[in-house]
Amino acid sequence: MRNGMGSLDLLVVEELSVGHGSAPVCAPVDLRLGPGRALAVVGPNGSGKSTLLRTLVGLLEPLAGTVAFDGAPVDERAAAFRRDVAAVLDDDAFFISLTGREHLLLTARGHGVAAAEEAVDDEVEAFGLGDRADALPSALSSGQRRRLALAAAFVRPARLLVLDEPERRLDAGMRARLAARLGSLRDAGTAVLLASHDADVVATVADEVLVVDDDACRLLDPVEAAGRIAEL
Numbered sequence: 001m002r003n004g005m006g007s008l009d010l011l012v013v014e015e016l017s018v019g020h021g022s023a024p025v026c027a028p029v030d031l032r033l034g035p036g037r038a039l040a041v042v043g044p045n046g047s048g049k050s051t052l053l054r055t056l057v058g059l060l061e062p063l064a065g066t067v068a069f070d071g072a073p074v075d076e077r078a079a080a081f082r083r084d085v086a087a088v089l090d091d092d093a094f095f096i097s098l099t100g101r102e103h104l105l106l107t108a109r110g111h112g113v114a115a116a117e118e119a120v121d122d123e124v125e126a127f128g129l130g131d132r133a134d135a136l137p138s139a140l141s142s143g144q145r146r147r148l149a150l151a152a153a154f155v156r157p158a159r160l161l162v163l164d165e166p167e168r169r170l171d172a173g174m175r176a177r178l179a180a181r182l183g184s185l186r187d188a189g190t191a192v193l194l195a196s197h198d199a200d201v202v203a204t205v206a207d208e209v210l211v212v213d214d215d216a217c218r219l220l221d222p223v224e225a226a227g228r229i230a231e232l
């Protein structure tokens with residue numbers, strides 16, 4: 001299906017059931033996400049947002065239903081999928097002996113960024129890492145580790161950005177800057193999928209909101225969803 005920007009949907013999810021054993025953690029999900037669009041996944045603690053995102057990026061097998069990225073079933077081992085999709089799901093996925101800056105350089109170079117050093121400097125600046133970029137991850141605060149994980153997703157090109165509660169452990173100023181940046185990326189054509197508990201982040205970034213629930217997972221527009229998010 002073509003979306004409002006005249007492009008093919010990147011992510012197509014049909015009758016998707018997700019869970020860690022045989023029982024689904026929430027009702028089945030149907031959604032489509034195209035370039036230049038942003039979808040927020042909301043719901044209370046334990047409703048299944050992270051389980052859904054992990055399934056969408058191929059880290060968990062669907063219990064039923066399908067997930068396709070760019071017309072093919074999701075396979076996180078496929079080079080094209082790894083090239084096109086940047087995900088920040090956890091913030092403890094670091095090499096213990098590489099500094100923050102070294103992680104960012106590795107990521108930028110691994111994804112073919114031409115001026116990798118400059119791109120890394122830009123993200124160090126944007127995420128306020130400053131001289132802490134030369135520390136090992138174990139010597140960073142939890143918020144600084146979060147910033148580093150996010151910087152690693154921004155330092156490389158991606159067609160789809162998947163973020164699990166990106167606001168977690170960020171201070172108010174950084175939350176607002178992150179939301180603004182996600183909005184700019186979306187406007188520049190990246191597809192953005194994020195789980196969030198932050199009504200301001202959702203209002204700034206999302207064109208559409210998926211409310212995850214046991215009975216039914218429903219797609220709402222951000223205005224309809226605003227009251228609902230405030231309750232969660």
Ligand SMILES: Nc1ncnc2c1ncn2[C@@H]1O[C@H](COP(=O)(O)OP(=O)(O)OP(=O)(O)O)[C@@H](O)[C@H]1O
Pocket residue numbers: 020021025043044045046047048049050051052
């Ligand atoms: N590795 C796991 N093995 C078994 N059950 C799990 C696992 N991870 C999560 N669960 C369970 O799956 C359900 C959904 O959890 P999930 O982490 O997807 O929720 P969430 O909506 O992301 O919650 P939160 O807002 O707290 O981050 C919960 O009941 C949780 O306890």
